[in-house]
Amino acid sequence: MNTTSVDNAALLTTIDRVATAFSRLRGIKEGLVTGSSTSGIQFDEWDWEVGVGLYGFLRRAISTNDQKALQELVAWYAGQIERGLPPRQINSTAPMLPLAILVQHVDRPDFRALVEDWAEWLVKELPKTEEGGFQHVVKERLNDGELWDDTLFMACLFLARAGVLCERSDWVDEAVYQFVIHTRYLSDPVSGLWYHGWTFNGRHNFANAFWARGNAWITVAIPELFDLVPTLGEKDRRFLSNVLVSQVRSLKAYQRPDGMFTTLLDDPSSPLETSATAGIAYGMLRAIDAGILDESDRPHAERALKAVLAQIDEEGVVHGVSDGTPMGHDLDFYRCIPNLPTPYGQALTMLLLTEVFLEGGQRQ
Numbered sequence: 472m473n474t475t476s477v478d479n480a481a482l483l484t485t486i487d488r489v490a491t492a493f494s495r496l497r498g499i500k501e502g503l504v505t506g507s508s509t510s511g512i513q514f515d516e517w518d519w520e521v522g523v524g525l526y527g528f529l530r531r532a533i534s535t536n537d538q539k540a541l542q543e544l545v546a547w548y549a550g551q552i553e554r555g556l557p558p559r560q561i562n563s564t565a566p567m568l569p570l571a572i573l574v575q576h577v578d579r580p581d582f583r584a585l586v587e588d589w590a591e592w593l594v595k596e597l598p599k600t601e602e603g604g605f606q607h608v609v610k611e612r613l614n615d616g617e618l619w620d621d622t623l624f625m626a627c628l629f630l631a632r633a634g635v636l637c638e639r640s641d642w643v644d645e646a647v648y649q650f651v652i653h654t655r656y657l658s659d660p661v662s663g664l665w666y667h668g669w670t671f672n673g674r675h676n677f678a679n680a681f682w683a684r685g686n687a688w689i690t691v692a693i694p695e696l697f698d699l700v701p702t703l704g705e706k707d708r709r710f711l712s713n714v715l716v717s718q719v720r721s722l723k724a725y726q727r728p729d730g731m732f733t734t735l736l737d738d739p740s741s742p743l744e745t746s747a748t749a750g751i752a753y754g755m756l757r758a759i760d761a762g763i764l765d766e767s768d769r770p771h772a773e774r775a776l777k778a779v780l781a782q783i784d785e786e787g788v789v790h791g792v793s794d795g796t797p798m799g800h801d802l803d804f805y806r807c808i809p810n811l812p813t814p815y816g817q818a819l820t821m822l823l824l825t826e827v828f829l830e831g832g833q834r835q
Contacts (some may be wrong), residue, residue: 477776479831483535485780486824488787490531493524493817494543499795500811503786512547517557518610519625520795520814522565527818529569531825533576544569545577552585559592560608561619561626568629571636583636590633593626594645601671604652611797616671619798620657620685623650623692632699643700647707650696654714663717664736665689668798678799681736685796687750687819689718694757712763715754719764722751723771730774734793734805741806745782745791746816748775753823756830776827779820792816 494512495503499520504513512528514521525544532540548570557563567589574583598606600616605626607619627649634642656669657676666676667685693715697703725736732748735741752775758764759772782790792815793808 477827477831479828482824482828482831485783485787486531486535486821486828488785489783489789489817489821489824490528490540490787492787492789492812493528493814493821496524496812496814496817499813502812503788511543514814517551517563517566519562519565519621522562522568522625524814524818525566525569527821527825529572531821533572534825534829541573541576544573545579548573548582549579552581557610559589559597560610561597561605561622562609564589564593564626564629565624568632571629571632574636586633587637590630590637590639590642593630594642597626602652603648604656605649607668614798617668617798618653618656618671619668620653620665620682620688623653624688624695628692628695628699631696635700635702643703646696646700647703650693650707650711654711658714658718662721663714663719664721665718667796678801678804680799680802680805682796682799682805683732683734683736683744683747684750684793686718686722686736687747687754690715690722690751690754691757691819691822692754694754694761694763697761697763698757715758715763719755719758719768723768726771726774728774730771730776730778732775734808735802738802738806742793742808742810743791744793745779745789746793746813746819749779749789749816749819749823752776752779753819753826756823756826760830776823779823783820787817788812789816789820 497504497513498516529544570582571586598608600606600618604618605622607614607617607622627646630642631646657665664681665686667680667682668677693711726732731743732751733739733741734744752772755764755768755772759769791810792813793810796808799805
């Protein structure tokens with residue numbers, strides 16, 4: 472299979488099926504809501520899992536001009552805000568990225584005000600590590616002195632986009648700085664792959680895990696930053712482009728012949744992981760489109776696409792997606808993470824399939 476031979480009508484049907492399954496997910500470990508009377512987005516927790524899911528759902532809605540889906544997003548956000556949002560931390564920031572984009576498509580001053588207030592909180596009140604890094608605070612723990620690769624997708628892309636939306640160049644600069652400091656402590660200078668985390672307290676990278684989905688967050692986040700901040704400076708583009716090229720060079724070497732990636736990239740005996748495979752392929756395609764990667768990298772994304780399509784069932788559920796993954800202190804921790812249907816697995820798949828769909832539309 473290659474992206475030039477994909478049937479766009481069939482692909483759109485698959486995208487819609489994956490989006491419908493996302494909408495029907497009740498919660499982590501709760502499966503799909505059944506019954507034809509249910510409508511709207513069913514996931515009822517404001518946190519990172521649904522935040523990533525909403526981003527994929529929104530990107531697909533905008534790309535296909537699905538006004539019904541946009542209104543479902545408005546209804547979900549309005550309901551959550553009316554009920555009262557949870558305490559602010561890195562993971563609860565994830566739903567703010569799609570909201571910062573949604574406000575450009577709907578007339579909701581209250582949404583925009585929340586975007587501005589939350590971005591200001593990130594800069595001024597979120598706990599920081601040494602050297603001003605965004606400490607990866609989550610609802611379960613403060614993670615004192617810790618940088619995680621997840622943070623760039625969960626919080627920094629939002630801050631960058633909020634900076635563009637609100638004409639706050641200082642917010643954009645802060646978001647870019649977070650990419651730089653996270654690169655310094657999480658990117659392996661030998662392979663270019665990213666470690667899951669770093670602690671300033673112990674000054675180490677925990678299990679030294681090249682966790683696949685964590686690497687996927689980076690493969691996605693860099694070209695996404697370029698798109699979200701069109702005015703990004705040339706020196707920042709040059710630096711981050713080289714970071715991504717270095718990472719992808721090793722990702723290609725660790726990709727299986729069938730297109731999949733394993734949970735630990737450099738351990739072929741670790742479980743296969745679909746969300747990482749989808750995210751890496753999507754990031755590669757976006758980077759090729761942005762001129763960061765070369766066209767010669769496309770076959771790797773195409774192999775991943777074929778592998779991801781094989782993991783989608785008739786209801787649109789994406790299988791082979793590992794559960795949310797806290798910081799592991801040994802490699803066996805990552806090998807033992809169970810698989811289950813998740814909003815982020817649906818989202819990363821939607822992003823990949825939508826990107827391929829759009830490329831097909833440009834060729835027609």
